[in-house]
Amino acid sequence: MKKFVNKIDDILVESLSGFGAAHADLVSLHLDPTFAVRKNKATNKVAIISGGGSGHEPLHAGYIGYGMLDAACPGHVFTSPTPDQMLAAAELVHANQGILFIVKNYAGDVMNFEMAAEMLAFENATVYTSDDCAVVNSTYTTGRRGVAGTVIVEKCVGSLAETGANLQACKALGDKVNQHISSIGIALTSCTVPAAGRPTFDIGETEIEMGVGIHGEPGRRREAMREADAIITDCVDAILADFKAKNLTIEQNNEALLLINGFGATPLMELYLIYNVAAKLFKHHGINISRSLVGNYTTALDMAGASVTLCLLDDEIKQHWDSPVHTAALRWGC
Amino acid sequence: MKTAIIINASHEIQRTILANEDTLESLDRAIGDGDHYINMKRGAQAIVEIETELAVLSPEAALNKIGLKLLSTIGGASGPLLASFFISMGKALQSYEGESHLKIATAFAAGVQAIIQRGKANLGEKTMLDVLIPVSNQFLLLAQQNKDTSVICEHLIATAEQGMLATKDLIATKGRAAGLGERAIGHIDPGAKSCQLMIASVCNLILKP
Numbered sequence: 001m002k003k004f005v006n007k008i009d010d011i012l013v014e015s016l017s018g019f020g021a022a023h024a025d026l027v028s029l030h031l032d033p034t035f036a037v038r039k040n041k042a043t044n045k046v047a048i049i050s051g052g053g054s055g056h057e058p059l060h061a062g063y064i065g066y067g068m069l070d071a072a073c074p075g076h077v078f079t080s081p082t083p084d085q086m087l088a089a090a091e092l093v094h095a096n097q098g099i100l101f102i103v104k105n106y107a108g109d110v111m112n113f114e115m116a117a118e119m120l121a122f123e124n125a126t127v128y129t130s131d132d133c134a135v136v137n138s139t140y141t142t143g144r145r146g147v148a149g150t151v152i153v154e155k156c157v158g159s160l161a162e163t164g165a166n167l168q169a170c171k172a173l174g175d176k177v178n179q180h181i182s183s184i185g186i187a188l189t190s191c192t193v194p195a196a197g198r199p200t201f202d203i204g205e206t207e208i209e210m211g212v213g214i215h216g217e218p219g220r221r222r223e224a225m226r227e228a229d230a231i232i233t234d235c236v237d238a239i240l241a242d243f244k245a246k247n248l249t250i251e252q253n254n255e256a257l258l259l260i261n262g263f264g265a266t267p268l269m270e271l272y273l274i275y276n277v278a279a280k281l282f283k284h285h286g287i288n289i290s291r292s293l294v295g296n297y298t299t300a301l302d303m304a305g306a307s308v309t310l311c312l313l314d315d316e317i318k319q320h321w322d323s324p325v326h327t328a329a330l331r332w333g334c
Numbered sequence: 335m336k337t338a339i340i341i342n343a344s345h346e347i348q349r350t351i352l353a354n355e356d357t358l359e360s361l362d363r364a365i366g367d368g369d370h371y372i373n374m375k376r377g378a379q380a381i382v383e384i385e386t387e388l389a390v391l392s393p394e395a396a397l398n399k400i401g402l403k404l405l406s407t408i409g410g411a412s413g414p415l416l417a418s419f420f421i422s423m424g425k426a427l428q429s430y431e432g433e434s435h436l437k438i439a440t441a442f443a444a445g446v447q448a449i450i451q452r453g454k455a456n457l458g459e460k461t462m463l464d465v466l467i468p469v470s471n472q473f474l475l476l477a478q479q480n481k482d483t484s485v486i487c488e489h490l491i492a493t494a495e496q497g498m499l500a501t502k503d504l505i506a507t508k509g510r511a512a513g514l515g516e517r518a519i520g521h522i523d524p525g526a527k528s529c530q531l532m533i534a535s536v537c538n539l540i541l542k543p
Contacts, residue, residue, distance in 0.1 A: 033406070053409075076376075078367050079409040107509050108410035111452055115405070115414050135512070193368050196359060200368040215367035218514055 062329030104146030127174030134211025397424030422448035
């Protein structure tokens, strides 16, 4: 393992300290317990708190700021944060309108946020993101995983919260946006958890993992490496089949946002190549890609690979996607 | 049950976890995300570090404190699940008079029940419960039959082992391995393995002359 490390046990604190220093205009970092909040506390709005294991940067702390999150609670690498972090963050950011947690649907995250929600003195609600369509057999799972589409949910809900909308409205929009998103990921290599020191899974030079999650947890299928067109065609087909299964037909929602997300070690050059292929394929299926985002927005440490996310847009979702945002990792309109 | 036994057990559990680094890491890399050993190590370390604070507490209060400490230390799924176990076990001990195997078995069962509720899982889903539920049932049965401490410990070690091995042939329906479908078959669940190791280490500690 070759990584920029001083002491393995200090990675998280050193990285977060760097993040806090680099974006001191946007966030304030707290280390005991660990969480980050907006530099300037928002008033009289629903406070949006997210969090999850570290290793997915810029998720979630990179999305703290105007138009998105009020606080983020980073856990250890690929490990959910703990309830004391959420409670301390909530104490600081709550602004008399309740707390909305945005949680990726993984067992650990769900349980820790659930316990925090039970212990919290303020009115609160939770949106669970579950955009990953790779986990196909729902009878065998606790449900779909939340992956890169979480960024879109956080952006839209954050935008609505800035308008002063109440907790129920924010929760409802979050659930709706989540329902309008479908994602699938492909890994070309494994990632290496620093404390483990070796790759999470073995994968051959000519193999790919189709449907991989954002922790290097194996997906549904191990396949032979093929040309990008063929791989992305399978991704697009899986997403379209998922929307069909969800009864969200393309006729009703022919406008969409296409997010090509890198897992950490795939160059932007390839991500744009994927975008080129995917956009053409979706267009061929009658979808008008009117919004786009390409880059490393939900990573899996140093995994090579990418995920394709499509979010069907109605006027409401489009409005909240387009609205001004000012965070470390997403900024436009202000 | 005395607080000193709980403290000794926490040291024994830490030793066992550290000694099984390779086993736990490779099991979790196979069907999970490779962090189980690190999380268990961090949890065990945190409990050993509060030894002096635990020493002055009643067993009930010590278990509760262990639960809260694990809750704020481990994270992931293991954190809330193990925390729920210890907090509920402490609560159950409190509401039960006297000293008997049945009291401890009943409290253990309350802890397992808390894991079932928190994790919304049950037997046969390739999780720690495939070890904990059979062990809990066996413990209650043997305690009701007034068996000796040594008989109980030997049986529980064997039951834990069986439950752990049985996860090998199961499809995971809860936790990170759930995404794997049939590909999880052939791998022992890392959470079941760590629970088996902890139960065996505590039983062996009690069995020691």
